[in-house]
Amino acid sequence: MSELEKQLSQSGIEAIQALFGEKTDEKQLQWQQTRKDFKGDITLVVFPLLRISKKSPEQTAEAIGKYLKDHSDLVEDFNVVKGFLNLSISAAFWLNFLKENTSLSNFGFKSPKSKSKVMVEYSSPNTNKPLHLGHLRNNFLGYSIANILEAEGHEVFKVQIINDRGIHICKSMLAWEKFGNGETPESSNMKGDHLVGKYYVIFDQKYKEEIAQLQEQGMDEEAAKKEAPLMKEAQQMLRKWEEGDAEVRALWEKMNGWVYDGFASTYQRMGVDFDKLYYESDTFLIGKEKVLEHEKNGLLYRKEDGSLWIDLSSEGLDDKLLLRADGTSVYMTQDIGTAIIREEEFACESYYYVVGNEQDYHFKVLALVLQKMGFKWAKGIQHLSYGMVDLPSGKMKSREGTVVDADDLMEEMKQTAARISEDLGKLDGMNDAEKEELYEMIGMGALKYFILKVDPKKQMLFNPEESVDFNGNTGPFIQYTHARIQSILRKAGKGNVENLGHSEAVENEDVDLLKSLYLFPQVVTEAAEQKSPALIANYAYDLVKTFNSFYQNTTPILKEESESIKNRRLCICELVGQTLRNAMGLIGVKLPEQM
RNA sequence: GGCUCCGUAGUUCAAUGGAUAGAAUAGAAGUUUCCUAAACUUUAGAUGCAGGUUCGAUUCCUGCCGGAGCUACCA
Numbered sequence: 127m128s129e130l131e132k133q134l135s136q137s138g139i140e141a142i143q144a145l146f147g148e149k150t151d152e153k154q155l156q157w158q159q160t161r162k163d164f165k166g167d168i169t170l171v172v173f174p175l176l177r178i179s180k181k182s183p184e185q186t187a188e189a190i191g192k193y194l195k196d197h198s199d200l201v202e203d204f205n206v207v208k209g210f211l212n213l214s215i216s217a218a219f220w221l222n223f224l225k226e227n228t229s230l231s232n233f234g235f236k237s238p239k240s241k242s243k244v245m246v247e248y249s250s251p252n253t254n255k256p257l258h259l260g261h262l263r264n265n266f267l268g269y270s271i272a273n274i275l276e277a278e279g280h281e282v283f284k285v286q287i288i289n290d291r292g293i294h295i296c297k298s299m300l301a302w303e304k305f306g307n308g309e310t311p312e313s314s315n316m317k318g319d320h321l322v323g324k325y326y327v328i329f330d331q332k333y334k335e336e337i338a339q340l341q342e343q344g345m346d347e348e349a350a351k352k353e354a355p356l357m358k359e360a361q362q363m364l365r366k367w368e369e370g371d372a373e374v375r376a377l378w379e380k381m382n383g384w385v386y387d388g389f390a391s392t393y394q395r396m397g398v399d400f401d402k403l404y405y406e407s408d409t410f411l412i413g414k415e416k417v418l419e420h421e422k423n424g425l426l427y428r429k430e431d432g433s434l435w436i437d438l439s440s441e442g443l444d445d446k447l448l449l450r451a452d453g454t455s456v457y458m459t460q461d462i463g464t465a466i467i468r469e470e471e472f473a474c475e476s477y478y479y480v481v482g483n484e485q486d487y488h489f490k491v492l493a494l495v496l497q498k499m500g501f502k503w504a505k506g507i508q509h510l511s512y513g514m515v516d517l518p519s520g521k522m523k524s525r526e527g528t529v530v531d532a533d534d535l536m537e538e539m540k541q542t543a544a545r546i547s548e549d550l551g552k553l554d555g556m557n558d559a560e561k562e563e564l565y566e567m568i569g570m571g572a573l574k575y576f577i578l579k580v581d582p583k584k585q586m587l588f589n590p591e592e593s594v595d596f597n598g599n600t601g602p603f604i605q606y607t608h609a610r611i612q613s614i615l616r617k618a619g620k621g622n623v624e625n626l627g628h629s630e631a632v633e634n635e636d637v638d639l640l641k642s643l644y645l646f647p648q649v650v651t652e653a654a655e656q657k658s659p660a661l662i663a664n665y666a667y668d669l670v671k672t673f674n675s676f677y678q679n680t681t682p683i684l685k686e687e688s689e690s691i692k693n694r695r696l697c698i699c700e701l702v703g704q705t706l707r708n709a710m711g712l713i714g715v716k717l718p719e720q721m
Numbered sequence: 722g723g724c725u726c727c728g729u730a731g732u733u734c735a736a737u738g739g740a741u742a743g744a745a746u747a748g749a750a751g752u753u754u755c756c757u758a759a760a761c762u763u764u765a766g767a768u769g770c771a772g773g774u775u776c777g778a779u780u781c782c783u784g785c786c787g788g789a790g791c792u793a794c795c796a
Binding site (some may be wrong): 156158161162163164169171173176183207208209210252289292293294406431433442443444447449450451452454456457460482483484485486487488490511513514516521546547550552568579580581583584585586587589592595596597598599600602603605606607609610613614617618652660664667668671674675677678679681682683684685686720721 | 724725726727732733734735737739740741743744745746752755756757758759760761762776777788789790791792793794795796
């Protein structure tokens with residue numbers, strides 16, 4: 127609840143006491159923004175109060191409105207439409223708001239570390255192929271949610287767990303060994319993650335050939351998949367890895383190293399980072415240890431073949447495997463271990479896992495298993511489940527080559543930005559390096575905004591054609607508006623908040639912007655509660671719409687003759703610019719001075 | 722089959738149980754002697770179907786229809 131709403135609620139409670147003789151609390155007073163088609167700034171919904179007033183909605187609203195106008199300095203005027211009491215807030219209130227927040231670089235943010243410690247896990251890729259569009263959504267979301275939680279006052283640790291071991295990387299290793307002829311990122315001039323991914327694809331192709339061959343010889347498909355020599359070799363390699371075979375480990379380290387180099391440049395371009403990395407190859411054994419410890423207190427049981435299970439039937443779920451018959455650990459085991467280590471190292475209040483909604487069940491089970499093991503902190507585990515990214519052609523499938531590669535996509539966005547910028551030709555006075563930087567800023571801004579403006583929980587469609595259209599509700603639209611604002615401030619200089627009068631009239635266009643700006647701190651809070659960068663993106667878009675309308679439909683500020691209006695508008699411009707930088711910063715989008 | 726999530730203009734997205742369901746894009750019509758036209762202004766167009774709860778339902782409940790995901794000794 128905003129300060130304005132709090133103060134109005136106080137007055138409202140007084141009004142109800144005076145008019146209807148009953149005490150109420152804040153919860154009965156429902157505030158909302160006044161819709162654009164009506165006069166007023168903030169609206170009280172009076173329906174819930176009819177029980178107390180025992181009068182019609184109109185009469186109730188009328189009476190409260192009159193009381194507020196007479197008794198509150200904030201309320202300048204009011205009107206009633208059905209059960210809605212629309213209040214006009216005094217100019218002094220808006221001017222004071224402007225005065226207090228212009229030049230505040232952290233407008234909208236809470237003081238750092240004023241709230242609990244939290245952890246955000248995101249990205250967490252496999253190391254056998256390069257990152258794709260799905261990872262982009264994951265990374266942008268994770269990074270942004272971490273920013274938002276930090277802005278809300280939390281101390282935030284960003285981590286990821288890298289799935290660096292398993293059959294997937296063995297497949298790439300085997301294919302490279304057999305068909306690679308010693309190819310390296312240097313010799314092929316290919317990013318390491320792409321090179322390793324290439325051999326993952328080669329494995330799949332050769333494997334399919336073998337299956338087809340076996341089927342021709344009369345074997346059924348199921349058996350052929352199991353009996354194909356390549357698959358057997360890959361599994362053999364995995365066993366050797368687990369045994370610590372020096373040769374396999376060396377190859378594994380070499381190829382993972384290539385992948386990490388590739389990932390590092392991709393992460394850098396994405397603009398994301400981490401405070402700590404966990405590697406599955408380190409944590410899977412710890413998970414196994416932890417699980418075995420809990421076998422002793424009877425929580426777990428063994429099947430005849432020696433596999434270890436937990437019974438979740440009392441929670442309405444199936445039994446879950448924690449250790450295979452051969453004693454090796456599964457994904458769940460490893461996540462249990464990682465969670466315990468994290469608690470030991472960081473002791474956070476909440477652990478957020480940014481992972482796709484295909485794993486809803488997994489995280490439900492993970493939290494449950496840990497709680498059953500007696501870890502109270504496990505209640506703080508929250509799966510930030512986001513929807514899949516689909517293409518117009520349907521689902522992305524790596525095997526069918528329909529994945530959109532992250533590096534390619536980022537480069538394409540930049541090229542598009544460059545092409546459009548050059549066509550428009552507004553970059554006089556910028557040197558080539560500055561232009562390159564700008565193209566990157568615009569391309570990445572477009573991409574991040576395109577992905578983050580959608581509610582994370584919802585499945586989204588990525589249409590490549592629409593993503594390179596930089597008009598309308600897009601990142602470049604917001605960047606463009608910022609550039610316009612900065613241009614005004616460069617030419618006219620900043621306004622002076624000390625010269626903002628207290629009693630002067632304020633034009634509607636100015637009030638519209640001030641109302642919109644006033645919302646920002648609450649939007650940040652709401653975004654933190656919902657873990658939704660989309661709320662920030664949509665807010666920024668609304669603010670920009672309002673600003674552009676103001677910009678285009680009022681007298682140009684540079685030509686404004688009234689010093690008082692000019693000064694106020696310059697202050698508003700400054701605060702809009704700052705708010706846009708703060709908001710877009712939360713979703714990882716940079717704003718240019720010129721474009 | 723069981724469990725979970727989702728169905729809003731042609732399309733992509735919005736809408737703490739509240740007013741006449743907002744934008745963008747595609748369509749139609751306009752705006753540059755004026756701070757950057759990646760903009761602004763006007764116009765037309767949507768809640769899958771049937772019930773229920775409520776003063777009030779896109780939102781909550783039930784059923785149906787349609788789509789996605791999970792239901793691995795993969796991660």
